[in-house]
Amino acid sequence: MTNKLYDTSLSLLTDLYQVTMAYGYWKAGKGQGEPGNAELPEKEAVFNLYFRKNPFGGGFTVTSGLTNVIGFINNFGFSRKDLRYLQTLTGSDGQPLFENGFLEYLATLKLTVDIDAIPEGTVVFPNEPLVRVRGPILQCQLLETPLLNLINFESLIATKAARMRLVAGSDTLLEFGLRRAQGADGGMTASRAAYIGGCDATSNVLAGKLYDIPVRGTHAHSWVMSFGTEQEAFDTYAAMMPNNVTLLVDTYDTIAGVRHAIETGHKLRQKGYTLSGIRLDSGDLAYLSIEARKLLDAAGFTETAIVASNDLDEIIINSLKQQGAKITVWGVGTKLVTAFDQPALGGVYKLAAIRTTAGETGDDATRQQTAAHWDYKMKLSEQAIKTSTPGIQQVRRFRDERGFLADMIFDEDRSRTDMDESTTMIDPLDFTKRRRFDSGQPFEDLLVPVFRAGKQVYDCPDIHTTRARVQEQLAGLHPGVKRFVNPHTYPVGLEKSLHDLKTELILTLRGNE
Structure with missing residues (x-):
């Protein structure tokens, strides 16, 4: 190749x-x-x-x-x-x-x-x-x-990703760093090396095309902010792309966002689809993931994954796991693709x-x-x-x-x-x-x-x-x-x-x- x-x-x-x-x-x-x-x-x-x-x-x-x-x-x-x-x-x-x-x-x-x-x-x-x-x-x-x-x-970068894989274990590890990478070439190189080191997929579509890396992604805060309500934003996204629904729930109030995501999840089920996941991008990720897991499980969405992002690295991931965080998908960006600490x-x-x-x-x-x-x-x-x-x-x-x-x-x-x-x-x-x-x-x-x-x-x-x-x-x-x-x-x-x-x-x- x-x-x-x-x-x-x-x-x-x-x-x-x-x-x-x-x-x-x-x-x-x-x-x-x-x-x-x-x-x-x-x-x-x-x-x-x-x-x-x-x-x-x-x-x-x-x-x-x-x-x-x-x-x-x-x-x-x-x-x-x-x-x-x-x-x-x-x-x-x-x-x-x-x-x-x-x-x-x-x-x-x-x-x-x-x-x-x-x-x-x-x-x-x-x-x-x-x-x-x-x-x-x-x-x-x-x-x-x-x-x-x-x-x-x-x-x-491959070494940094391998260290993250060691702490992530069997969890899904996603590379989300293109927007923070050191230029276009740095972003492409980092996506390739991060996948080799242990990431499961990248948000970088060009890297997916050129290097045969799986690509993953859903929506940003701007999607939610462009609608009158968070519920409307979630429902619209799910209606248009029902086979790729991971909802970003922290645009306004995270716990309320989880409840809105659950409502969208019920509507998806009526159409034969599932709520793949919710994403947390700010706040106390350990606490919020635990509370979100309780709400999702109580509503019957035990298979819905909790995705976390927000300047993660191997040290933070390890700490969150030790705190009992209910996160099973990790989106890593800046600290991976820039090799932030070295x-x-x-x-x-x-x-x-x-x-x-x-x-x-x-x-x-x-x-x-x-x-x-x-x-x-x-x-x-x-x-x-x-x-x-x-x-x-x-x-x-x-x-x-x-x-x-x-x-x-x-x-x-x-x-x-x-x-x-x-x-x-x-x-x-x-x-x-x-x-x-x-x-x-x-x-x-x-x-x-x-x-x-x-x-x-x-x-x-x-x-x-x-x-x-x-x-x-x-x-x-x-x-x-x-x-x-x-x-x-x-x-x-x-x-x-x-x-x-x-x-x-x-x-x-x-x-x-």
């Missing part, structure tokens, strides 16, 4: 410094830089996209956005309009920023990168590569900003290796090289959490009959021979914390091939399959990882030889300071 919202080239959806770096690589490769290096633009590099901290103070993250990435890559290319715009950019001296030769190079540029990624709907954790890009360094550089843009926000995931995209000799071409088997061919790269920091990890990284998830045990990051070129009999995983922030797994321990390597030499090799599951995957993944986590307050830290570590490589590089780089 492709994302039709991105069925056009968006190659200028990037930061200017990505283009200036690409220009620098190109110019140096032409011998016009210092020093000239003809191989530089095509020098093979590896970049890893990851985040450093789970959002919302939680214990897990749900990755989403890969479908958008695939659409972006498949349509990548600089149009003549793009190039004419780049031609207008100038430097501090007022002269053109880019030479015409570079713009002509971009005009014919075709991506030849390999991309591996963790499938959408997978639970993931800090420092694990969600996407790995391998190919000519110039091309890899141009992909940094758009990949971060497409993965960061959607993963954030508006950014904070993903990063770091260079991890550069090939020091010309690489081979061909299939995966013939492209495997020994570690001696790679110059491993890492970023140092005074903060350990910001020190990157080198290598061509893969994530191995160990499990047993109860669920997930731990995730181990390893280097595909260096580590495999060290993992034949058993393997040791080391906590990157505390080398004394180690865990050993024997060769018989069940596992799954999470990153899968998505593009090879610029050609898509991965079939995206449909959105419903991806949504189901989220729930399967959450079921594999220990309950402590899923709690909202002081969640248990899921074990993620480095395979021993990768840990040793990282330590050696840190010592070397520190020694060169």
